Amino acid sequence: MAAVRVQSIAYGGVGAIPSQFIRADHERSALNAPPAKIPLIDMSMLHASPDLRQPTVAEIGTAAQEWGIFQVVNHGISEDLIRRLQTVGKEFFDLPQEEKETYANNAEDGNLEGYGTKLVHNIEGKMGWNDYYFHMLWPPSRRDLNTWPKCPSSYREVCEDYGRGILSVVDKLLSALSINLGVQECSLKEAIGGEDMEMEMKINYYPPCPQPELALGVLPHTDMSALTLLVANQASGLQVFKDSDWVAVDHVPNAIVVHIGDTLQILSNGKYKNVLHRSVVSKDKVRMSWPVFCNPPGNKVVAPMKELLDDHSPALFTAKTFTDYRRCKINKVKK
Ligand code: OGA
Ligand code: NI
Numbered sequence: 001m002a003a004v005r006v007q008s009i010a011y012g013g014v015g016a017i018p019s020q021f022i023r024a025d026h027e028r029s030a031l032n033a034p035p036a037k038i039p040l041i042d043m044s045m046l047h048a049s050p051d052l053r054q055p056t057v058a059e060i061g062t063a064a065q066e067w068g069i070f071q072v073v074n075h076g077i078s079e080d081l082i083r084r085l086q087t088v089g090k091e092f093f094d095l096p097q098e099e100k101e102t103y104a105n106n107a108e109d110g111n112l113e114g115y116g117t118k119l120v121h122n123i124e125g126k127m128g129w130n131d132y133y134f135h136m137l138w139p140p141s142r143r144d145l146n147t148w149p150k151c152p153s154s155y156r157e158v159c160e161d162y163g164r165g166i167l168s169v170v171d172k173l174l175s176a177l178s179i180n181l182g183v184q185e186c187s188l189k190e191a192i193g194g195e196d197m198e199m200e201m202k203i204n205y206y207p208p209c210p211q212p213e214l215a216l217g218v219l220p221h222t223d224m225s226a227l228t229l230l231v232a233n234q235a236s237g238l239q240v241f242k243d244s245d246w247v248a249v250d251h252v253p254n255a256i257v258v259h260i261g262d263t264l265q266i267l268s269n270g271k272y273k274n275v276l277h278r279s280v281v282s283k284d285k286v287r288m289s290w291p292v293f294c295n296p297p298g299n300k301v302v303a304p305m306k307e308l309l310d311d312h313s314p315a316l317f318t319a320k321t322f323t324d325y326r327r328c329k330i331n332k333v334k335k
Contacts, residue, residue: 003104003117006131008097010207020127021215033239033280036247039063040255044074046172053176060173061180064260068275069240071255072173077165079254082231084158085290089203090233091152092133093288103149105134113147129215129281131205137163137292138199163199166229166292170199173227173258181268183307191267191305192226192296199292206237206279206287217279217287224326225261225293232257235287241276262325263296266317269304298323 009018041063045056063070092100105114112134118127136143137159149155174188181187189197206217217237231254232238238249238257249257265274281287296302303319320328 005097005100005117006127006129007093007205007207010129010209015210017129017209017211017215021129023126023214023216027216027220033246033248035250036240036242038067038240038247038249039070040252041070041072042074043072043076043169043172046176057176057179060176064177064180064264064272066273067240067242068260068265068273069249069257069277071249071252071257072169073252073255075169075256076172077162077169077256081158081161081165082254084154085162085231086233086288088149088152088155088158089133089288089290092149092155092203093131093205095151099151103133103147105147113144126219128218128279129206129209130217130279131207133201133203133205135201136198137201138167139196142198159201163201163292166199169229169256170197170227170294177264177268177272181271181305181308183305187305187307188226188264188267191302192263192294193300196297196300197226198295198297200295202291202293204279204287204289204291206235206281208284208286209281210283212281212283215281217281220276220278222274222276223259223261223291223293224263224322224329225259225295226263226267227294228259228261228291229294230257230259230289230291231255232289233287235282235285237279237281237287238289239278239280246278259291261293262329263302263322266302266325267305269308269313270316271308296322298326 041059046053100115103115105112105116107116115133117131135147171189175185178185178188209215236248236251239246240249259275260272262274264272300322301319302322302325304315304317309315
């Protein structure tokens with residue numbers, strides 16, 4: 001049976017949202033969270049000599065420890081490329097529903113690549129007001145172009161260009177985050193597989209919602225990734241949990257939002273913080289976002305880096321393959 005898409009419900013003209021989208025009271029709190037100035041970091045000096053780049057390196061380290069999220073500008077990806085990425089993604093979601101369904105994934109069998117609804121099942125079986133597209137982006141040997149949108153025809157080229165750009169931003173961030181831990185500059189990249197590091201592309205599509213105050217876009221979660229790099233369209237909606245409150249991430253044009261995920265928290269033995277986040281939806285705007293998840297390959301063992309451990313700093317996390325960490329987390333959510 002074909003899955004019901006949130007986009008179809010939204011444009012079906014209902015005045016009240018179906019019950020599976022209505023959040024529990026405790027999850028509805030502070031949907032109108034106050035805006036927060038999450039750290040905004042200018043990456044332009046990261047190319048410079050070690051002395052000159054040090055203040056930026058320190059800013060990145062502090063943001064990763066205190067917030068687990070920050071935005072970066074002067075990251076090296078052009079405004080034009082971000083605009084093209086957003087255009088091809090929007091063109092896909094604007095296709096007739098029947099055409100999008102030809103890309104439907106098989107999420108029930110654990111195959112998330114393709115067009116889908118509801119990536120994470122929450123405990124009460126509730127759903128986010130969200131459809132998505134999901135596919136492997138990197139490395140080339142791991143991706144299956146059959147699962148990528150073929151329409152618009154420029155999708156592949158634009159997405160590949162963006163993937164190369166993101167890879168270079170990720171490499172710079174991982175170097176800075178390594179230096180801040182006092183380990184070798186290449187350590188974090190190696191710990192997540194080096195050249196075998198994987199990047200997954202997700203496009204989130206949040207249609208306008210007749211009762212935005214009752215729904216959520218994506219439910220509160222931390223990402224499993226090492227890092228997630230996200231760009232969004234103009235519509236705001238991302239919120240993060242900071243000092244016991246939800247705060248809204250302000251939209252900075254052309255900035256990339258960087259999330260610290262579970263993997264980096266483990267590798268840094270808890271020094272860097274995985275950020276709890278969610279998204280809210282709006283009555284009249286379509287919100288779209290493009291997170292890229294940077295993960296170790298499934299068979300890579302993820303554990304606190306040895307250089308960080310001694311008698312006074314024991315490992316706070318057990319060593320497990322990334323696949324096992326993923327499995328444990330999914331089982332916990334389903335229970
Ligand atoms: C996600 C996510 C937030 C957003 O897809 O993992 O956290 O702003 N998305 O869309
Ligand atoms: Ni997320």
